[in-house]
Amino acid sequence: MKSVAALALAMTVAPVAGNAASGANDDVSSVAPALERYEQETLEKGLWARPGLSARDRSVVTVAAVITRNQMGLMPEQIRRALDNGVKPAELSEIITHLAFYAGWGNAMAAVDAARPVYAERGIGANQLPAAAPTLLPLDEAREARRAASVEQTTGPASPGLVRDTAEVLFRDLWLRPDLAPRDRSLVTVSALISAGQVAQVPFHLNRAMDSGLTREEASEVISHLAYYAGWPNAFSAATVAREIFEKRTNP
Amino acid sequence: MKSVAALALAMTVAPVAGNAASGANDDVSSVAPALERYEQETLEKGLWARPGLSARDRSVVTVAAVITRNQMGLMPEQIRRALDNGVKPAELSEIITHLAFYAGWGNAMAAVDAARPVYAERGIGANQLPAAAPTLLPLDEAREARRAASVEQTTGPASPGLVRDTAEVLFRDLWLRPDLAPRDRSLVTVSALISAGQVAQVPFHLNRAMDSGLTREEASEVISHLAYYAGWPNAFSAATVAREIFEKRTNP
Amino acid sequence: MKSVAALALAMTVAPVAGNAASGANDDVSSVAPALERYEQETLEKGLWARPGLSARDRSVVTVAAVITRNQMGLMPEQIRRALDNGVKPAELSEIITHLAFYAGWGNAMAAVDAARPVYAERGIGANQLPAAAPTLLPLDEAREARRAASVEQTTGPASPGLVRDTAEVLFRDLWLRPDLAPRDRSLVTVSALISAGQVAQVPFHLNRAMDSGLTREEASEVISHLAYYAGWPNAFSAATVAREIFEKRTNP
Numbered sequence: 001m002k003s004v005a006a007l008a009l010a011m012t013v014a015p016v017a018g019n020a021a022s023g024a025n026d027d028v029s030s031v032a033p034a035l036e037r038y039e040q041e042t043l044e045k046g047l048w049a050r051p052g053l054s055a056r057d058r059s060v061v062t063v064a065a066v067i068t069r070n071q072m073g074l075m076p077e078q079i080r081r082a083l084d085n086g087v088k089p090a091e092l093s094e095i096i097t098h099l100a101f102y103a104g105w106g107n108a109m110a111a112v113d114a115a116r117p118v119y120a121e122r123g124i125g126a127n128q129l130p131a132a133a134p135t136l137l138p139l140d141e142a143r144e145a146r147r148a149a150s151v152e153q154t155t156g157p158a159s160p161g162l163v164r165d166t167a168e169v170l171f172r173d174l175w176l177r178p179d180l181a182p183r184d185r186s187l188v189t190v191s192a193l194i195s196a197g198q199v200a201q202v203p204f205h206l207n208r209a210m211d212s213g214l215t216r217e218e219a220s221e222v223i224s225h226l227a228y229y230a231g232w233p234n235a236f237s238a239a240t241v242a243r244e245i246f247e248k249r250t251n252p
Numbered sequence: 253m254k255s256v257a258a259l260a261l262a263m264t265v266a267p268v269a270g271n272a273a274s275g276a277n278d279d280v281s282s283v284a285p286a287l288e289r290y291e292q293e294t295l296e297k298g299l300w301a302r303p304g305l306s307a308r309d310r311s312v313v314t315v316a317a318v319i320t321r322n323q324m325g326l327m328p329e330q331i332r333r334a335l336d337n338g339v340k341p342a343e344l345s346e347i348i349t350h351l352a353f354y355a356g357w358g359n360a361m362a363a364v365d366a367a368r369p370v371y372a373e374r375g376i377g378a379n380q381l382p383a384a385a386p387t388l389l390p391l392d393e394a395r396e397a398r399r400a401a402s403v404e405q406t407t408g409p410a411s412p413g414l415v416r417d418t419a420e421v422l423f424r425d426l427w428l429r430p431d432l433a434p435r436d437r438s439l440v441t442v443s444a445l446i447s448a449g450q451v452a453q454v455p456f457h458l459n460r461a462m463d464s465g466l467t468r469e470e471a472s473e474v475i476s477h478l479a480y481y482a483g484w485p486n487a488f489s490a491a492t493v494a495r496e497i498f499e500k501r502t503n504p
Numbered sequence: 505m506k507s508v509a510a511l512a513l514a515m516t517v518a519p520v521a522g523n524a525a526s527g528a529n530d531d532v533s534s535v536a537p538a539l540e541r542y543e544q545e546t547l548e549k550g551l552w553a554r555p556g557l558s559a560r561d562r563s564v565v566t567v568a569a570v571i572t573r574n575q576m577g578l579m580p581e582q583i584r585r586a587l588d589n590g591v592k593p594a595e596l597s598e599i600i601t602h603l604a605f606y607a608g609w610g611n612a613m614a615a616v617d618a619a620r621p622v623y624a625e626r627g628i629g630a631n632q633l634p635a636a637a638p639t640l641l642p643l644d645e646a647r648e649a650r651r652a653a654s655v656e657q658t659t660g661p662a663s664p665g666l667v668r669d670t671a672e673v674l675f676r677d678l679w680l681r682p683d684l685a686p687r688d689r690s691l692v693t694v695s696a697l698i699s700a701g702q703v704a705q706v707p708f709h710l711n712r713a714m715d716s717g718l719t720r721e722e723a724s725e726v727i728s729h730l731a732y733y734a735g736w737p738n739a740f741s742a743a744t745v746a747r748e749i750f751e752k753r754t755n756p
Contacts, residue, residue: 027364027365027368028361028364029378029384030368030371030372030378031345031348031364031367031368031371031381032345032346032348032349032360032364032381032382033345033378033381033382033383033384034345034346034349034382034383034384034385034429035348035349035352035360035364036384037384037385038349038352038421042421043357050413052413065356066358069322069356069358070322070573070574070575071322071356071358071359071361071362073358073361073362073365074357074358074361093535093536093537093538094536094538096535096536096539097536097538097539097542100539100542100732101731101732101735101736102735102736102737103735104569104573104575104732104733104734104735104738105547105578105732105733106570106573106575106577106578106733107575107735108536108539109532109575109577109578110575110577112531112532112535112536112539113531113577115535116531116534116535119534119535120534126533126534126537129535129536129537130536130537130538131537131538132533132537132538132540132541133538133541154740154743154744154747155740155743155744155747157747157750157751158724158727158742158743158744158746158747158750159724159725159727159728159739159743159746160724161554161556161724161725161727161728162727162728162731162739162740162743165728165731166731166736169542169546170736177538192735192737193737196701196735196737197448197449197450197701198701198737198738198741200737200740200741201737201740220410220411220412220413221411221413223410223411223413223414224411224413224414224417227353227414227417227418228352228353228356228357229356229357229358230356231353231354231355231356231359231444231448232353232354232418232422233354233444233445233448233450233452233453234356234450235411235414236406236407236414236452236453237450237452238410239406239407239410239411239414240406240407240410242410242411243406243407243409243410246409246410247409279616279617279620280613280616281630281636282620282623282624282630283597283600283616283619283620283623283633284597284598284600284601284612284616284633284634285597285630285633285634285635285636286597286598286601286634286635286636286637286681287600287601287604287612287616288636289636289637290601290604290673294673295609302665304665317608318610321574321608321610322574323574323608323610323611323614325610325613325614325617326609326610326613449700449701449702472662472663472664472665473663473665475662475663475665475666476663476665476666476669479605479666479669479670480604480605480608480609481608481609481610482608483605483606483607483608483611483696483700484605484606484670484674485606485696485697485700485702485704485705486608486702487663487666488658488659488666488704488705489702489704490662491658491659491662491663491666492658492659492662494662494663495658495659495661495662498661498662499661
């Protein structure tokens with residue numbers, strides 16, 4: 001088992017140059033020429049350019065997928081692309097923070113490691129980042145009471161600590177942080193759930209996303225976008241759940 | 253959080269030498285002597301040598317598992333082992349390309365990064381790789397019509413884009429690429445689904461694999477092989493699903 | 505796709521210093537100041553210090569989560585923390601060996617790579633490691649017969665090889681290794697299952713853990729601890745299953 005050594009060797013060999021969309025083709029085509037064709041034709045000229053979901057939202061979804069799946073290889077280029085597509089540094093910071101809880105602490109730490117040199121190279125300083133403890137958005141107490149009652153019923157008997165943390169850390173703090181719009185926060189959460197194959201909580205969060213302004217057309221295209229970045233099986237599982245949600249909602 | 257720095261330090265310390273099956277024992281036994289024993293006795297002399305599945309097929313399954321699980325550490329040695337076990341470079345290239353769609357784009361990119369130096373060290377050049385856009389295998393229009401109708405019903409109402417891409421990119425292009433036999437392409441797909449714990453789509457793809465020539469004995473041994481490379485829980489989940497499929501099929 | 509090259513560049517830039525709990529704050533706050541606050545207040549002063557589960561057990565659970573999720577970034581610091589919290593080197597070695605089977609071979613190999621320099625820096629030598637083939641704990645033949653009969657029924661028709669390996673390699677060897685107490689081995693297994701989102705086998709292993717001495721309060725706090733290290737969705741899925749188990753057990 002010489003895995004890490006071999007990886008280090010590969011790193012020494014790999015050239016340091018170019019960006020995601022150009023100059024890297026020789027690297028891919030020296031192993032899989034078809035993959036280069038799919039990257040150029042199917043992803044770049046197809047998926048990323050098609051209507052139904054803005055390039056900015058596609059970047060939010062893709063960054064969430066890459067962090068959730070802990071794909072250190074894709075992180076730097078997708079973080080750069082997100083900034084290029086109009087995701088603000090403060091929003092990206094909040095996406096990473098949000099995923100510490102929805103994808104796991106280690107996933108967020110790996111994303112911090114990937115984002116740090118990108119922020120440095122673009123001169124993104126503290127004045128462009130969210131405050132550690134900003135004034136929070138107002139809480140919808142009625143909605144929060146309904147959510148808390150539901151979680152108390154399903155989760156309380158098994159883990160009172162989880163119930164308490166869900167209220168105090170997530171819904172009375174994290175979700176109210178102002179530097180990422182609730183609609184985007186839900187978009188990140190839904191993308192993380194689909195990317196991890198965790199469909200059980202998609203109904204709650206997809207409904208919440210649509211209540212916050214995500215359209216049915218956008219939700220539909222989130223799923224087909226994630227087919228490429230989280231794999232077809234996860235997209236199919238998500239589609240089955242989304243169909244039921246779409247059918248139940250009276251207003252789109 | 254000094255994770256990446258610590259990793260870099262570990263890499264500097266790790267020696268660059270040897271291959272997977274020998275010379276690496278000191279490395280493993282300095283932390284877990286039992287793991288070295290299991291590697292030699294249970295894996296090398298046991299699993300990889302036993303009947304029911306050829307060494308070549310075991311490599312196809314293992315490479316698919318390692319790429320699906322994004323295990324950069326195991327990739328170089330398993331790619332070398334696959335080539336040693338008779339998987340052709342063109343087949344390996346197709347396996348990586350196929351998994352871009354079934355395991356996710358980032359997984360395939362990490363595999364390209366791992367394969368590139370191996371291809372270079374073995375002098376595998378463009379003439380041994382599949383064409384980016386080769387003449388495709390003939391399409392079984394009746395079977396494809398049945399598949400498309402089924403996906404339209406389950407997925408169409410949620411994501412028309414996913415339905416369209418599934419037909420155009422996957423079943424009318426990727427699956428028809430000639431440099432990986434349909435039986436092997438299905439074997440890769442089933443291995444990816446089991447390795448990711450996504451049993452929902454195992455019935456469709458395991459039936460397809462067996463329709464394309466995978467025997468029941470081979471399928472059975474794929475599951476027990478994957479217990480080691482994807483973990484026992486994924487193998488158990490797969491076995492439950494496979495049992496139902498085996499019972500329903502009239503011919504093995 | 506310049507992923508590995510970019511990663512290598514990031515590594516060159518990242519400073520090599522400090523430990524997990526201090527000195528790293530600048531690194532995190534240069535990207536996500538809130539994440540640094542959550543790390544200090546919510547994790548360090550909150551989660552790790554609260555009652556219900558010892559710091560030592562929290563380390564067992566966290567190491568299992570990090571290895572199962574293949575998070576190379578967090579491994580070195582969590583391995584150090586486990587040793588600091590009283591997990592013996594021999595126990596850590598057994599945890600890694602155990603997870604080779606429950607999380608997958610590659611996960612254990614990555615953990616070996618992460619542990620090796622930590623063991624070296626702390627002067628942990630062969631005399632502190634478990635034997636490769638020690639005298640095993642006595643087998644509870646009646647319990648093993650019930651387990652084997654159950655697995656034969658669910659898994660035998662699909663994969664005789666898996667049934668045989670489960671008995672010979674796991675329950676008549678791995679589980680009887682003496683350097684990790686059965687209660688801790690079950691704690692590792694349950695943590696791995698929850699961290700991978702594989703709830704199907706949580707009932708068997710959580711019951712086994714509680715039969716071996718894990719209290720209901722501890723099990724409950726394992727779930728809320730894992731919310732942070734495996735993500736909220738996995739913790740919620742586990743809580744639903746745990747509630748049913750708690751309700752069925754007559755004695756805590």
